Amino acid sequence: MKHSIPLLIKLSLVFVILLQSCTAVKGKYNIERVNEHLISKDSAIKMYEEYGDKRIRPLQNQLGFEDTRFVWFSLEDMKAYINYVESIKKENPKEKVSGIRIYFSAYPKNNKIESEHQTVFMTPTVELTNRVDRYAPMNHLPFVIFPENENEPLKGRFEIITELMLQDYKMEDRLNYYKQKISRNRLTSTGTGVSFNTTTARAANNIKVTRTIYNEGEIAPPPPEN
DSSP states (O other): OTTHHHHHHHHHHHHHHHHHHHHHHHTTSOHHHHHTTOOOHHHHHHHHHHHIIIIIHHHHHHHTSOOOOEEEOOHHHHHHHHHHHHHHHHHOTTSOEEEEEEEEEEOOSSSSTTTTOEEEEEEEEEEOTTOOOSSGGGGEEEEEEEESSTTOTTSEEEEEOGGGSOTTTTHHHHHHHHHHHHHHHOOSTTSSOEEOSOHHHHHHTTOOOBOOOBOOOEEESOOOOO
């Protein structure tokens, strides 16, 4: 019995260490949430082939080149952008920064190598809380920031990018709902709030906004060099 107590203590310590180790590994990601979005390899291949059949090949003769099949961002770049969005959320506690929209797009025709090629860009969203909608993603609006102080560029009024909203899906209703929410939250006439001027109008008035939109990934296949 004299040696049993130290042995039990040692075993207890080993168990605690193992438990902490397992908890740390488990805590690295939410496997249940991840599983909701993971798809099989076969599903991915079918989707990729469908995209090629219905999107790439029909336009190839018209464009004169094979269009983008994927866009690559490094893991570190993605982490940096998510941390940037998290920082925006922290600096604006009265707003519910809710997620990221990924837009399909194309570079405009110009002298760059990527001219007219498909790409994607990402923008953070702010949620229309407590609004009931048949299609929930419509309640998450894209925005940039109109900072109150140039020394705090992430803190300020959110400017909804109306040009990036779908015009035919009750856009005005959603904007009005957001206006009302901001009016209720605003403490002073110069306090945090939202602007509904378009980004084009702000640019015309030389009003500086904080950029939130992420692009410049590596597109493939590589565009042809003329």
